[in-house]
Amino acid sequence: MLMKNIVSSLLFLTAIIVCSCTGxxxxxNVSTSVTDLGENNSTTINSSNSLPEHPIIxxxxxxxxxMNGYVDGGKTMFQQDVYNYLxxxxxxxxxxxxxxxxxxxxxxxxRDFQKSNTISDFINRLNPNSFRVAGGNTATxxxxxxxxxxxxxxxxxxxxxxxxxxxxxxxxxxxxxAYLTNQQIGIKENFAKYCVDHPNFGVMVYQLSSNFNxxxxxxxxxxxxxxxxxPYYIWVMGNIYYLMYLKDRIPNKKFQGSGVQNYxxxxxxxxxxxxxxxxxxxxxxxxxxxxxxxxxxxxxxxNGEFMFTIAANLRLLELVLGDDYLMxxxxxxxxxxxxxxxxxxxxxxxxxxAKSPATHNISLKIxxxxxxxxxxxxxxxxxxxxxxxxxxxxxxxLTELNCNxxxxxxxxxxxxxxxLTARGSGYYMYMIVNLK
Amino acid sequence: MDFLDWIxxxxxxxxxxxxxxxxxxxxxxxxxxxxxxxxxxFVSIFLAALVIFICYYYIGNNPRFNRWWNWLIELVLxxxxxxxxxxxxxxxxxxxxxxxxxxxxKISYNNAIFFGFYNAILASIIFILLTILLRHWSKNCKHxxxxxxITKMKKQ
Numbered sequence: 001m002l003m004k005n006i007v008s009s010l011l012f013l014t015a016i017i018v019c020s021c022t023g024x025x026x027x028x029n030v031s032t033s034v035t036d037l038g039e040n041n042s043t044t045i046n047s048s049n050s051l052p053e054h055p056i057i058x059x060x061x062x063x064x065x066x067m068n069g070y071v072d073g074g075k076t077m078f079q080q081d082v083y084n085y086l087x088x089x090x091x092x093x094x095x096x097x098x099x100x101x102x103x104x105x106x107x108x109x110x111r112d113f114q115k116s117n118t119i120s121d122f123i124n125r126l127n128p129n130s131f132r133v134a135g136g137n138t139a140t141x142x143x144x145x146x147x148x149x150x151x152x153x154x155x156x157x158x159x160x161x162x163x164x165x166x167x168x169x170x171x172x173x174x175x176x177x178a179y180l181t182n183q184q185i186g187i188k189e190n191f192a193k194y195c196v197d198h199p200n201f202g203v204m205v206y207q208l209s210s211n212f213n214x215x216x217x218x219x220x221x222x223x224x225x226x227x228x229x230x231p232y233y234i235w236v237m238g239n240i241y242y243l244m245y246l247k248d249r250i251p252n253k254k255f256q257g258s259g260v261q262n263y264x265x266x267x268x269x270x271x272x273x274x275x276x277x278x279x280x281x282x283x284x285x286x287x288x289x290x291x292x293x294x295x296x297x298x299x300x301x302x303n304g305e306f307m308f309t310i311a312a313n314l315r316l317l318e319l320v321l322g323d324d325y326l327m328x329x330x331x332x333x334x335x336x337x338x339x340x341x342x343x344x345x346x347x348x349x350x351x352x353x354a355k356s357p358a359t360h361n362i363s364l365k366i367x368x369x370x371x372x373x374x375x376x377x378x379x380x381x382x383x384x385x386x387x388x389x390x391x392x393x394x395x396x397x398l399t400e401l402n403c404n405x406x407x408x409x410x411x412x413x414x415x416x417x418x419x420l421t422a423r424g425s426g427y428y429m430y431m432i433v434n435l436k
Numbered sequence: 437m438d439f440l441d442w443i444x445x446x447x448x449x450x451x452x453x454x455x456x457x458x459x460x461x462x463x464x465x466x467x468x469x470x471x472x473x474x475x476x477x478f479v480s481i482f483l484a485a486l487v488i489f490i491c492y493y494y495i496g497n498n499p500r501f502n503r504w505w506n507w508l509i510e511l512v513l514x515x516x517x518x519x520x521x522x523x524x525x526x527x528x529x530x531x532x533x534x535x536x537x538x539x540x541x542k543i544s545y546n547n548a549i550f551f552g553f554y555n556a557i558l559a560s561i562i563f564i565l566l567t568i569l570l571r572h573w574s575k576n577c578k579h580x581x582x583x584x585x586i587t588k589m590k591k592q
Contacts (some may be wrong), residue, residue, distance in 0.1 A: 022466065224455055238505035254470060275465070276465075277466055278462055279465070279536060280451070280452055280538070280539050281452055281455075281456035281539050281541075281542055283451075284450050286447070288445070289467075290453075290468055292465070311465050311538075353462045353536075353537045353538045354464045354537060355463045355536075355537065356462040356463065356537075356538065357463070358465055
């Protein structure tokens with residue numbers, strides 16, 4: 001009888017197993033939330049939908065005396081790279097029209113160019129004489145005034161490309177440092193005023209390098225003959241909607257010659273919604289996930305450490321800011337209950353999970369006791385680290401140590417960053433995790 | 437679902453395995469209700485305990501089974517089935533690569549064994565609860581494994 005009992009039990013169990021076999025198995029259904037993530041991001045950018053599809057692109061080439069060494073009838077890397085970039089812009093299909101200007105103390109229009117045929121003419125025929133003949137004040141460079149002129153001629157439907165060596169020329173002023181500081185303030189003011197009416201304004205800065213042969217004017221405006229490599233810059237300024245398109249169509253790898261040495265993007269825009277979620281792993285200690293941004297029952301591990309990881313889809317920001325910027329923990333700030341805190345250690349990794357829409361993993365390690373609190377991580381708009389490294393304080397002698405640096409560069413970049421963030425939040429996005 | 441989450445919340449079998457069985461999906465960076473497995477696992481072990489309980493007390497229902505060790509054999513059956521079933525569900529997912537990439541490194545067959553053990557204990561508790569609550573109406577086995585509280589009350 002015992003055997004009968006066991007056999008009948010086993011028969012029932014077998015039936016249960018068969019019935020349950022289909023339960024809970026994963027299928028290959030693709031969740032619609034992947035699409036949702038993309039839509040969330042595009043919604044933010046599509047707020048610029050009232051913009052025309054094709055902007056006017058105005059190209060401003062600085063023609064001060066310091067630029068002479070970069071041009072030689074189309075033979076320099078400067079001319080080849082600029083020609084290549086402007087051609088890429090033209091054939092990208094983004095601009096409705098392209099106009100060329102020289103710029104120094106004033107804007108000097110060049111003949112009505114008919115796009116691609118004349119980009120070649122404009123760039124490759126450049127030589128020191130054509131700079132001089134174009135006119136304007138080619139002796140000194142007032143960067144604040146140049147940016148003011150460009151911004152006055154930039155609008156929601158106009159993108160400006162500014163090409164320059166970006167060297168300040170204090171000339172014979174008694175205090176070059178004071179001059180640079182005043183320039184920085186002037187630049188900040190120009191950008192801040194412009195941003196009042198242009199909330200989605202952004203700036204892309206490419207640092208490139210070219211062979212240079214000619215007179216180099218130091219900060220005292222004293223000429224030195226120099227033959228070697230020198231940096232120069234391409235600034236692209238306009239509505240971020242267009243900048244993203246340009247960056248997408250013309251990634252850094254498309255630049256010719258020695259390529260993009262450094263890159264920086266700054267803007268006064270803020271992503272309204274970033275797709276992010278607390279991940280089950282990696283982590284230290286344990287917690288229960290309540291929702292994408294809420295966790296509870298936090299417990300440190302045996303070493304007293306507690307860490308959790310957020311996966312975030314930063315694809316749009318990656319496009320304009322570049323991965324280097326996103327991977328630099330110095331560009332993030334952490335807040336506990338809305339106050340800046342250094343009690344959270346941050347670590348950024350690429351998200352390598354194939355199916356995940358996330359691009360980055362942001363690990364947050366709490367080095368103090370765990371409490372119920374709100375943790376906020378923000379990605380700030382900061383001047384680039386390389387801006388400090390590439391700044392020359394004294395260029396009276398160009399040597400191996402400073403030939404790839406630019407006099408006063410950090411004042412320029414700081415001024416732009418301060419102007420762009422003067423009225424806005426100063427950050428591109430934020431993520432909040434509630435510890436409950 | 438919260439009740440089941442709580443039942444399985446003592447994660448000695450592995451926190452990542454808990455996340456997997458709760459339906460973690462890398463594609464949406466969240467738990468996917470379509471992948472939620474606790475319900476099917478719990479229903480399986482509950483039915484197993486119930487079926488064995490009914491077989492012993494109401495279908496078999498023989499005076500010869502009215503011994504504590506007969507009841508213990510049924511309990512062991514429940515334990516073995518639930519343990520095997522818990523292990524099997526996880527092992528199949530490991531074999532089929534059905535675990536999200538972000539947590540797959542943290543889930544091994546050891547976790548499957550521990551989860552099987554957890555499941556076995558859970559099913560045993562269910563069987564014991566069924567025994568306490570529902571055996572009174574069995575004609576021949578209601579005193580197995582011991583005299584019930586209701587019977588004692590009636591005698592008094």
